[in-house]
Amino acid sequence: MEQSTVAAAQPALQEEELEEQEQEQAPRTPYRTPPGTTFGQRERQEAARVAQLIASQYQSRWFAVDTEVSDIDVKKESPCGHGRVTCLSLYCGDNVNFALPGEAPKRQLWVDTLGMDDEEEGAAVMEEFRVFLEDPSIRKIWHNYSFDRHVLANHGIVPRGFGADTIHMARLLDSSRRGTKSYSLESLTGDYFKGDSTIQQRSKTSMKELFGKGALKKDGTEGKVKKLPPIDEIQRDPEQREKFIDYSAFDAKATFKLYEVLREHLQGRxxxxxxxxxxxxxxxxxxxxxxxxxxxxxxxxxxxxxxxxAGMLVDRDHLAAAQIQAEADQQEARRFFQRWASARVPAAQHMNVTSVAQIQQLLFAGVQNAKDPTCILEPGRKFKTANVDGFIEEGKKLARKHIEFELHGVWGPNKKSPLKPEQVTPTGWPAVSVPVLRSLAGKPGTARKALSELPDSSISSVDDIDLVEDPEGPWLNDPELAPAKAPMVNLEVTTAETAKLEAEAAENGYGKLYAAFGGGKDGLEACAAVDALCNVGAIDTLLSNFILPLQGSEVATRDVQGKPNRIxxxxxxxxxxxxxxxxxxxxxxxxxxxxxxxxxxxxxxxxxxxxxxxxxxxxxxxxxxxxxxxxxxKSMLEAFKLGGDFHSRTALGMYDHIKEAIDQGKCLLEWEDPTSKPPVPLLKDMFKSERQKAKVLNFSIAYGKTAHGLAQDFKTSLDEAKQTVERWYADRPEVLKWQQAQRMNAxxxxxxxxxxxxxxxxxxxxxxxxxxxxxxxxxxxxxxxxxxxxxxxxxxxxxxxxxxxxxxxxxxxxxxxxxxxxxxxxxxxxxxxxxxxxxxxxxxxxxxxxxxxxxxxxxxxxxxxxxxxx
Structure with missing residues (x-):
């Protein structure tokens, strides 16, 4: 007959279940058709009868409710304003009966709100259940309440009487479930009812497994890879309908049973x-x-x-203007880096500046692999790029789809990079992540500002490179050509000179490339170029994560004119x-x-x-x-009670020389008069390094960070980091005691x-x-x-x-x-x-x-x- 389980279907699987089910690899229990215990109705007259039955006899019951939904891509779209409910499933226990007089008992309720061939009838059926859904006195249990509430609101129905969400209950009970142990209804019921003979529970089976259809091959046979048809198509398919109702209705029962078990577990803790x-x-x-x-x-x-x-109103005109500016800035940053790189590696004009492999090649050519010293990053490497200009090689009639170019390091052909990798990838090659590039470039904008202040601020070696395709074809590693186009970097500097340049870089906020390129204009240009490369990535993040998505209609509802409005x-x-x-x-x-x-x-x-x-x-x-x-x-409580700069007070408690400076009147902890200048420097200005370490420690120690991690943050030795941590704890011994107690308890x-x-x-x-x-x-x-x-x-x-x-x-x-x-x-x-x-x-x-x-x-x-x- 008619019974089932509700997992928001693809493309209407409820989002949280969808993401978690995709992670699951555990074998599934084969589908078995249960006895007919579901009352499935689709006519308004029957809907009115059942709704009245609930109101008169079962109003004090807690009901588990679930929906199936069509017309939504849950990976991309918000259920606010997207999605149409095709059916409802209700369950409130086994000692109820929704059947017609004289029929066998029906304890599960499945409601067709789509209609086989009459959508108006389906809408009318939904309307009969409005009173039940909006009645605050009838408590309702949901699995992912958010999704069901929003899709029902799309029909003008605002569910009330929220009793529980089994996803939240499960997360409260155990927040560590991962992978195959997710928070999907399937995973949770499979775990909590496994081996329990007192509850006749069927593990859920995925909709794709039950209703998916393989794409037809050329020979007319069905392929192995299954794709789920639209939910309304499955629901209306006469051959699938009984199985679909069975599957759909069981979700409400599974949710109800899960609620009972989770509540028992929570009550026992x-x-x-x-x-x-x-x-x-x-x-x-x-x-x-x-x-x-x-x-x-x-x-x-x-x-x-x-x-x-409720959502939030978004000014799309502002975002559109921001997009134009961001894309222009990104293009300028890309060209700035590429001009600098092409001055040293002619073929860099063809490179993809967002390619990890190509950036590695420019900056770390010749460097040994950290995991296998017998392997090195080759001095020159060929890459391919799209032949957008239709270049035709000599002797060929047609242009190839791609052209080849060869990159060597910015240090020159066959030159090993003097840079020591700060981080390496899992395979042992130098990492070129944002933190690494930022360390090479220095503080944002600092090098470029310094360049602009030079007597000759034209940056000729960067600006003079024309990025138009060379008529002779792609740049390769031509020993005759490369030296003429790529000025070499003078690496013949003494250790003392290097140390002096590194100190200069640290003092001014330049990156490590400043010393590596011998300082001066070359060093500043290198830092500015990699700074521009960082900007390319930063702007891309802003565009892809914020500026573009916020303009989309997928996460927005529309205003009275039909325009996307609130997100x-x-x-x-x-x-x-x-x-x-x-x-x-x-x-x-x-x-x-x-x-x-x-x-x-x-x-x-x-x-x-x-x-x-x-x-x-x-x-x-x-x-x-x-x-x-x-x-x-005591120390922290006192500092907060006194107010002011908490991190300065932390530094004061850690360092005796700061206390001495304040006692001698050489420094002030704070200055409260904004209208006048302090007579002596403030602690935050006079002892910047100490205050910064105190600030890092304030946040890091709260998160259990060790001296090993802090040594990397401070760029100091492990012993020095340990001493700094000990100073912090010396002023705050209660924190150390509390942390030790927490570890023992765990x-x-x-x-x-x-x-x-x-x-x-x-x-x-x-x-x-x-x-x-x-x-x-x-x-x-x-x-x-x-x-x-x-x-x-x-x-x-x-x-x-x-x-x-x-x-x-x-x-x-x-x-x-x-x-x-x-x-x-x-x-x-x-x-x-x-x-x-x-x-x-x-x-x-x-x-x-x-x-x-x-x-x-x-x-x-x-x-x-x-x-x-x-």
Whole structure:
């Protein structure tokens, strides 16, 4: 008969399930048709009867609900404004009956909202279930609530009565599932019901396995590679329909059964809660993970879906203008690098400046392989490029599709690069990643600025190269030609001269290429060229990750004129620490302010035409404040209490010579009068290096970084890094003691906890594998800090979302990015709303004040765009 499972189908598989199922390689249980226990209906009259039955007899039940959806590409498109529901599946337990009088009991319900050949009838059937779906008194369980809520909203139905999301429950129970152990319904049911004879559970089988069809070969036979037909085609296929209903309806049952099992597991796990937080939130002894879910994560899941649906207005005209400028800047940077490279390697005019292999060849020709010293990066290597100008070789009638060119190093033909690789690839060759190139180039723009200030700033060896194809054909490694076109680099410099040049480079912010090219104009040109190469990559990142995707319609809903308007990202609690992540688009990964050269944030705007503005509020040093609280560190607590420059205070506590300078009046810790100049230098100016190390340590130690990693960051010896770390701990012994306790707890129990008692499972902390154990013990340090910061943000957002006055004023929470929240509302009430938001964030735990040992400091601004509010 009719029963089934709901996995959002390809192309309508729900996004989280789709991504996770693609990772799974575990063998699947063969599909078996179960007994007919599903009531499948498609007529409005029957829909009305069943809807009335639910309202009259089963209203107090919890229902698992699932959908199948067509007309959406979940890899690219947001379910907000995209996707059409083709059917609903409902399940609320085995002791119900949806069948007609006189029929055998039907405990599962499948609702056809598509119609076999009458879409109006399908829409009418959907309408009969509006009251059920929108009834807040009927609690509903979902697997990926976000997706189902949005696609139903596309039909004008806004589900209410959100009870639970089994994805969030599973993540709360164990945030470490990876690979074959994903959070898909298939994976979770397969794991939690394996071998359980008390629950007659069928493991889900993928839709592609059941309904996929192989592409037809030339001989008319079906190929091995299967492709899933459109979901509405499968649903309407008479030969597939019964199997499809069976598959689709079972998802609701699987979700319901999974909910019961996960709830039982969560109820059996007692939380370890930070005592002041437990007291403030009335979290009694014996508080379980299920209690935590009900108080925090369940309402937070509903809030995130509301935020996704609200979306954020984007100024596409600003983005279009930014795209034009970015593409022009990228082309200029590409040409700048290529002109410099072609002055030394003529064939570089044909190169692809984004090719790792070609950049390796230019900068590291002749260098030994780090893993196999018998192998070297050959002095010259041939590459191919598209023959865009149709060059025809001598003796040939037709132009080849590609032409060959040969690259040697910028040091000259058959010359070995003097550069020592800073990093190597897994195969042992020199890495040319952004950090490596940045180290070679120096601080952005520094070398080029210095070049412009030279008496002769024409940069002739760079600018004089014409990149037009040579009429004689591609440049090869011609010994007669190359020396004339490629001035060689003078490498005959003494060790003392090199040391002097390196010191000059360090002092001025130039990169390592400055000394390698003998300093002066040659050194500056080399640094400026590789700086331009870094710009090519940086601009490409801005274009591909932000400027172009934000202009697309895939993640946007449309305004009344039908134009893309507000964008809607997917907000997910899917990091192991509990921090939010965002996808389609990743709004949490916006460029840092100092790198936002095209003002991408300026495109995120309030609905100014309707009198709205934005409030942007941000926590100050949240994670460091939480470290001070959980470790009960006197030095850190005092520094935060006194206020001012925290990193300068850290440096003061670490270095005796800084204390001495301040005691002698040679230096000031801070200067509070902005209208006058301090009489002596400030600590941050006089002791820049020490303050920078203190700042790095403040953040690194909180994340469990070791002296080995810090030695690389500081570019010092391991012993010097160890001494610096010891100075930090000497001023903050409580932090060391707390970290040791965290590691011991993880080693003994296999997990650590956050402020509100969320647990991160760390089974590798109890293993004998040194590598796996080391990673787990580092996580034992950073998870309680990062995770607790996530707890604070969660509690604050819930407080903001629930605040009655904010609702009355018309303010809506739009986005959370790390420690920052963004709201939109009427400009006329912005100042009142701003005060409420700051209060909610500074006192997130049920509004109680002075809960933590350290105050939570929040800065906020009112502005029309995100950029202006920063």
């Amino acid at each position: 007692v939380c370890q809660i930070n005592p002041p937080v437990a007291l403030a939130c009335n979290m009694r002894p014996g508080w379980t993970m299920w209690d935590l879910y009900e108080k925090f994560w369940q309402p937070f899941g509903g809030l995130l879906v509301d935020m996704e649906r 809607h990202c997917s907000l997910n609690i899917n990091t192991e620490t509990g921090r939010l992540s965002a996808r389609r688009p990743n709004l949490q990964n916006q460029p840092a302010m100092e790198k936002d050269r095209y003002k991408v944030r300026k495109a995120f705007t309030a609905d100014i035409a309707n009198g709205n503005t934005l409030i942007v509020a941000d926590y100050s040093q949240l994670e460091l404040r939480l470290l001070a609280h959980v470790a009960e560190c 080693t003994k129990h296999g997990f650590v906890s956050t402020l509100i008692g969320r647990q991160r499972q760390l089974p590798d902390a109890m293993t004998s594998s040194s590598k796996a154990k080391g990673h787990a013990l580092r996580a034992a340090i950073n998870t309680p800090i990062q995770g607790s910061a996530a707890d604070v943000a969660t509690a604050a957002m819930l407080a903001i979302g629930r605040h009655q006055r904010l609702r009355e004023l018309g303010w809506t929470l739009l986005l959370q990015v790390h420690d920052e929240v963004i709201l939109e509302g009427p400009k006329e009430s912005a100042e009142e709303a701003q005060k409420i938001v700051v209060d909610c964030m500074e006192n997130p735990f049920d509004g109680k004040r002075d809960v933590l040992e350290v105050a939570l400091e929040v800065s906020s601004n009112i502005a029309d765009t995100w950029y202006e509010a920063k």
